[in-house]
Amino acid sequence: MRAKIVSHLLVTLGLVALSVAATLVQAAPARNVILFISDGASWGTWDMASYYQYGQKGMQAYDGFPVKLGMTTYPLNTSTTPTNNSTPTVTYDPARAWDQTPNAGAYGGFASRFNGYDYIKRDYTDSAAAGTALSTGVKTYNNAIDVDNYGQDLAYITQRAKAQGKSTGILSSVPYSHATPATFGSTNRNRNNYGEISKEMINNPAVDLIMGGGNPNYDSNGKLRATPVFANETGTGGGYMSRTAWNTVNDPSKWQLLQTKGDFEALANGTLTLTGQKIIGLPQVYDTLQYSRSGAVVGTGAPTPSGKAYIDTVPTLETMTRGALNVLSKNQDGFFMMVEGGAVDWAAHARDTAGIIEEQIAFNKAVQAAVNWVEANSNWNETLMIVLTDHGNGMPMGPDSDTVAFDAIENKGAGNLPGVRWHYNTHTNENTLLWAKGANADLFYREVDGVDPGLVNVLGFNDGRYITNSDVGSVLHAAMVSEPASCALMLAGLGLMGFSGRRQVP
């Protein structure tokens, strides 16, 4: 952290540093950047899905990515409204996070068990502040959609990609106006203003493609409603999409609206007739693609981790990803795309082991499809892919984790639910896992904050090095601008200093 501050100061004190940096390694800008976010995935979540899918770890596409780093996720503060200062009030301390001293107390309605568990249950980020850090490079208060702690709008990654001539896409397995996707296409002081956010994303010149939940005409089981559920045009309340936003996406001069599973599959297979407008995909379901379904109500699918048949009229996140890649990759200047496994977080809040495995597997399949696309249609010299979570949730660990600190998930073989014990029902502040591969992926190593022994000694994940979530926002931008990477990173730093300057203005 200190080294980064020093480098930023060097830039602000004298542009001499830029000429020095220009003599360093010249890296070509990334043509395409693909960011995958499994929302609310603790360490155990990644393991659970791998055990169910493969009966072992190490088989996911991202397990082989060369860059593996921890990523801390704490917000600037835990207020739910701007507090009009730039002072960080929360942090992450590896020594406290991995403290195995028994703790007889409780926090948040759950027994603490160990000091480390107790520590990581506190001062957690929400998805809005976390998404803002990833998309803008700036930490802020919880509830903020790409605004800083003064409530001022921040520049975000799809705007920055658009400035580079790129196409942009935002995909999620939860409503497209939900916090995480919202931070890639709007600014708002309150993540719950779904009406405003749904309209802003639809009318945003920086956004070319949207796919996600929020369809006002269907319920969570994919059944047509008698009356649509719209979000209020302003303020909170109602559904996820305002009537105005819905009317806009139904205007064929503005958007090509996909709703049926067949249309999504045709887009993925390259057989859909494109009208030349921006593409929005709103599957015939209300909130999540599959997670919120009530049971074997629709269709008779194959056995699933939960035993509930999947809704058979809804595309998978993988199909949506393949379709989006077909469209966005037509731009010779490349694209930025964010794909969120949003319902992983919803399952974690519910401490739903089978449900989270379904959602994480859906996410894993989308990542695999994108890796296949890169290797068939692009290459790792021009495309950067990042796989991460925005924060932990639920503290899923092994069956003995009540008495054995950080006991690992119990593998019961492919196709079998693993042994899991949950310790919380909301977000957590642990050091999370990040994988990256491709163009300028090495830029992440310039952002290292320190070494977290737990990542090595407890998880065996990497060498312990970690960054923080706002570093991702800086690297996403630096990786795709045309300056030499070393310059670009410092310019990204300057940009952050610029935002700091704006904070001084009331």
Ligand SMILES: [Zn+2]
């Ligand atoms: Zn989240």
